[in-house]
Structures are given as structure tokens and as C-alpha cells.
Amino acid sequence: MVPISIDSYVNKHCKSNPGEEPNKLKKRLKEAVNNKKNGASCFNCGQETWAIGSAIAYQGCFSCITGEADGSEDYEIDEVCWS
Numbered sequence: 443m444v445p446i447s448i449d450s451y452v453n454k455h456c457k458s459n460p461g462e463e464p465n466k467l468k469k470r471l472k473e474a475v476n477n478k479k480n481g482a483s484c485f486n487c488g489q490e491t492w493a494i495g496s497a498i499a500y501q502g503c504f505s506c507i508t509g510e511a512d513g514s515e516d517y518e519i520d521e522v523c524w525s
């Protein structure tokens with residue numbers, strides 16, 4: 443996945459989603475990052491979570507949230523991006 447900082451992602455996401463509140467999104471991202479650091483696993487398959495998707499949608503891995511197998515061109519928060 444492509445590493446991105448929380449701040450950069452919030453800016454990017456809020457540009458394409460003007461209705462989103464940056465502070466709330468940031469808070470959810472921080473929670474999702476902490477959950478992932480604490481070993482949170484996907485609700486469906488038990489793999490490690492995708493922090494960005496877990497902040498926006500629900501706690502799951504990239505494949506279960508997006509339905510796509512390849513997340514190599516999608517973002518993940520840099521501090522939990524190890525794959």
C-alpha cells in the first residue's frame with residue numbers, strides 16, 4: 443500500500459468529500475490506527491485491518507471493505523503501513 447500521513451490523508455479526503463469534517467475524520471483515523479497497532483483484525487476474515495477503511499467504513503481489511511484483492515495503489519496511514 444502507499445504510505446500517507448494522517449494529516450495528508452485528511453486533506454486529500456476532505457477535498458474530494460466536502461461534507462466531511464476534518465477533525466472528526468482525524469479522530470476516527472487515530473482510533474483506527476491505534477486499534478490496528480493493538481492487533482485489531484478484520485470483522486470478516488480475521489486479517490489485519492486497513493486503518494483508513496476502518497475509519498471511513500467499518501473495521502475490516504482492504505479486501506473485505508473494497509472487494510478488491512490488490513491494495514498496492516491505495517493509501518494506508520504511514521505508521522501502520524507495513525505491507
Ligand SMILES: [Zn+2]
Nearest residue numbers: 484487503506
Ligand atoms: Zn477481511
